[in-house]
Amino acid sequence: xxxxxxxxxxxxxxxxxxxxxxxxxxxxxxxxxxxxxxxxxxxxxxxxxxxxxxxxxxxxxxxxxxxxxxxxxxxxxxxxxxxxxxxxxxxxxxxxxxxxxxxxxxxxxxxxxxxxxxxxxxxxxxxxxxxxxxxxxxxxxxxxxxxxxxxxxxxxxxxxxxxxxxxxxxxxxxxxxxxxxxxxxxxxxxxxxxxxxxxxxxxxxxxxxxxxxxxxxxxxxxxxxxxxxxxxxxxxxxxxxxxxxxxxxxxxxxxxxxxxxxxxxxxxxxxxxxxxxxxxxxxxxxxxxxxxxxxxxxxxxxxxxxxxxxxxxx
Numbered sequence: 281x282x283x284x285x286x287x288x289x290x291x292x293x294x295x296x297x298x299x300x301x302x303x304x305x306x307x308x309x310x311x312x313x314x315x316x317x318x319x320x321x322x323x324x325x326x327x328x329x330x331x332x333x334x335x336x337x338x339x340x341x342x343x344x345x346x347x348x349x350x351x352x353x354x355x356x357x358x359x360x361x362x363x364x365x366x367x368x369x370x371x372x373x374x375x376x377x378x379x380x381x382x383x384x385x386x387x388x389x390x391x392x393x394x395x396x397x398x399x400x401x402x403x404x405x406x407x408x409x410x411x412x413x414x415x416x417x418x419x420x421x422x423x424x425x426x427x428x429x430x431x432x433x434x435x436x437x438x439x440x441x442x443x444x445x446x447x448x449x450x451x452x453x454x455x456x457x458x459x460x461x462x463x464x465x466x467x468x469x470x471x472x473x474x475x476x477x478x479x480x481x482x483x484x485x486x487x488x489x490x491x492x493x494x495x496x497x498x499x500x501x502x503x504x505x506x507x508x509x510x511x512x513x514x515x516x517x518x519x520x521x522x523x524x525x526x527x528x529x530x531x532x533x534x535x536x537x538x539x540x541x542x543x544x545x546x547x548x549x550x551x552x553x554x555x556x557x558x559x560x561x562x563x564x565x566x567x568x569x570x571x572x573x574x575x576x577x578x579x580x581x582x583x584x585x586x587x588x589x590x591x592x593x594x
Contacts, residue, residue: 292384296320323402347446351398352411353390353514354444357540359420361438364427369393369440371570372421376414378572385410389497390507396447404579411446416558416581418444419544426549435550443540445514453513453520460509461485464501484508491515559584 297320303313356373358365373393380387385399401413422439430436463483481496482504493515495507518540547554547566554569554577555562561584563569563577 293320293323347448347452347514347517348411348415349409350411351396351409351447352414352444353394353396353447353511354414354417354442355511356393357441357443359439359441361436363429364436365438365440367427368421368423368438371423372440372442375570375572375574376417379574380572382572383575390511391494391496394511396507401575401578403575403582408582411444412582413578414444416444416544416578416585417442418540419542420540421545421547422543423547424549425547439543441540443518445511445518447510448513448517450513453516455486455509455513455516459487461487462505480504482508484512486512486516489516489519491519556581 297317300313300316300320303309306313354373354376356369358369361368370393373395376397377387377395379385380397380399383399383401385397385401388396388398390396397410397414399410400407401410402408403413420439420441422437424435424437426433427436461484463485464479465481465483466479480499480501482494482501484493484495484505485491486493491512493508493511495504495511498504498507544558545554545556547569549566552564552566553562554564554566556577559581561580565573569577
């Protein structure tokens with residue numbers, strides 16, 4: 281069990297259960313403690329089931345060919361709106377990072393506005409991978425708000441695109457060495473001693489498709505090469521997945537995972553409302569949402585967007 285990604289969460293839950301049981305010795309807190317122990321125990325049972333399934337799925341095999349069951353890379357790009365679009369892209373990244381921090385997910389920075397997230401989230405009572413959790417965030421996120429630099433108080437509309445990519449095994453997407461063009465440069469940093477004085481940053485171009493992947497966060501070039509190649513493989517998977525989705529019926533392709541160019545969501549600050557245009561659902565309290573309070577939203581979207589056409593959401 282020590283090699284399971286659930287080990288830390290299980291240990292933390294066991295500690296909380298033990299501490300809460302001690303509260304039960306105080307007559308004033310006995311009922312509250314009983315309810316909390318029941319809740320924590322149920323959560324621990326679900327994680328233990330997920331850990332057992334993980335052990336079964338990974339016994340003797342580490343190179344999974346099911347991309348959707350593993351980590352994900354979130355790549356955010358500013359769209360229309362100039363500097364405000366850049367600010368919005370950073371706000372979205374911070375939102376996902378806050379969610380990851382709250383739920384103890386592991387985060388690796390790949391490049392500016394690109395992060396890899398790994399771990400497991402309980403969605404609607406079921407353990408889901410990072411990719412399963414975030415997959416429906418892919419698409420264009422539009423914001424309507426008054427920028428801090430706007431002296432006249434006018435509302436501006438800006439956009440940022442989000443791509444959620446799975447970690448794809450080499451056996452799933454094969455890339456020929458002759459199709460790759462590698463470029464190496466010095467990593468940019470905050471200045472002073474933190475600036476990398478070697479050419480460790482990597483820019484990788486896939487010549488047939490023109491796709492580009494960059495990685496600069498690691499100090500060693502070899503690590504950044506590996507990260508860039510993994511990112512490129514994920515980008516190629518996205519293209520193949522879009523081709524596959526295009527072959528599905530119109531009713532099926534109208535829902536589910538969006539292309540990164542498809543407008544999926546609007547954040548309206550004057551009305552304190554976020555609306556998802558696929559599920560036709562709205563949520564309020566934008567401050568809380570941008571602070572990473574996403575779990576209810578992710579759960580509702582997962583139910584709505586994984587339901588078969590004509591089938592009610594779970």
